[in-house]
Amino acid sequence: GDSVTQTEGPVTVSESESLIINCTYSATSIAYPNLFWYVRYPGEGLQLLLKVITAGQKGSSRGFEATYNKETTSFHLQKASVQESDSAVYYCALGQPGTGSNRLTFGKGTKFSLIP
């Protein structure tokens, strides 16, 4: 089946430093899955951070970026300069388009916080 592997947390960096959370996927059911990053802030449900549905394209939102790399089957999340409000759990996910529902396969989540 499909699977998603992402950086094991927790991840901590200093304010204004860069952040990268790795995500690699295995899609056995479809050649070109949709790829997503969701974020869960404390006390809230998951919300979409960004998505990319075309291989080779880059998605961006709130200063975060991720590029859909079909060759390396990766979708790493990056931000150049983090701040306190970025502290959250980040989930990489893979979706199967064209099936009538976008059943998602999630990674385990990566918890990020600033170094105090």
Add this chain to the structure above:
Amino acid sequence: EAAVTQSPRNKVAVTGGKVTLSCNQTNNHNNMYWYRQDTGHGLRLIHYSYGAGSTEKGDIPDGYKASRPSQENFSLILELATPSQTSVYFCASGDAWWEETLYFGSGTRLTVL
């Protein structure tokens, strides 16, 4: 703004008891989903629905039933709760578009003693 509301926020149940988790969405989305999340696992799909009257098994349906009586409501039912079902449960809704975005509720923390 899309809105998905789950109730209760927290629930403590006894082994063998019946538990119903409720979810309501005001987005008029066709699709709804129930996931659970446990430490060391990503979100795992339990049941989902394409619309009122429809329920489909997800990846881990054993021990759970689902009910979709209307477009807005989707329930998850544990007929005989077990401690292994202690988890955080998330409901989500989404349009059946090619690049569907899911809108999640805040979660229900269930503890089965």
